[in-house]
Amino acid sequence: MNKPKTLKTEPPKKVRIIGGTWRSRLLTVIDLHGLRPTTDRIRETLFNWLGQDLSGLRCLDLFAGTGALGFEAASRGASLVVLLEKDKKAHANLKANFSLLQSSPVSGSVEILQRDSLEFLRQQADQSSNLIFIDPPFQEAALLDRAVREAGRICDDSGGGGIYVEFPSNRPSEDIESLLPDWHCGKYLEAGQVKACLFRSGRG
Template sequence: MKPAKGSQKKPGQPGFVRIISGQWRGRRLPVADVTGLRPTTDRVKETLFNWLMHDIAGSSVLDCFSGSGSLAFEALSRYASYACLIEKDLAQSKRLKALLSSLSASQAEVINTDCLRYLAQPAQRQYQIVLVDPPFRQQLAIACCQLLEQHGWLAEDALIYLETEKELSLAGIPANWRLIKESIAGQLAYRLWARQSAAGSSD
């Protein structure tokens, strides 16, 4: 597990992620020591939510590979109207539900399932902000982006955050997504895309 900066995590012991701003500012949320769990660092998370500063309040948020829940909890703290957290690991999904309950966050739900399988079905609702931070080097990121577009999960003007290994090819990103923000931190790349309608993407 790659702990968040400042998490004070010792090997084999739980760490925590910190909510940076909003109604739960300063709260520390425990993170279990689960293989492959890689919470977004505070520095990257702060940059992301600076990018989303004018869009997060009142938005519907889909957290595709929720993991620690760090990004979804930050969005909810900053007054997102609703968040759906998709988490494949059963024990981790139970932890996320318990954390939501401890924060009285009734405007969120956790779905315990495989993310790509879930997104391969017709969309049950459309989201204005989508967070895509999958395990690295498992060919999940681009497949997730394609399913989001193909099955109608995105609002017309959706913003999509993508955090990946920096060497990942972006060749399969949907043609109607426009890259608006991008940065590199060590071995990872993080980007923000703006979706354009099919009519607008031909310009």
């Protein structure tokens, strides 16, 4: 007699918070078109650039996805982290991940908004944030460009921070640099299909 076949369900994918209060805590990654969490390796490099203690920094995590960048910043002491995600399912997953993290509260505030990131940026005052993460779906090149330009107006990195931009490896980094004429790419990496720059201003 044949045994009934059981359907194998893939366990949900996870990413790990690397440092701070929530070190080693896991974030669930949902299966969603265009969702591409920043890898552990890239995040580790980024937060080595930024420093382990982000106390006092006001951060924006645009196109937040899993929230890996924003939650990492909150874990390391940022005073305010706003995570923006307009997709309903991704936003619900952000809230669920944050709810699980709340068993170990962080010192700063965390806000999770179901909002269009560009619309939100246009409403922000000049130099009102210190650290901005920009990592939209790679197929949305125009979205990335508009967000980067707005970030140049909004970001004040005088107390640390900067503008972090992740983009496809087939795009020249000079394209991104041209969007921020008053900033310079102080740190740069390439890993697989990803390029990333951390832009700093003369104030930083």
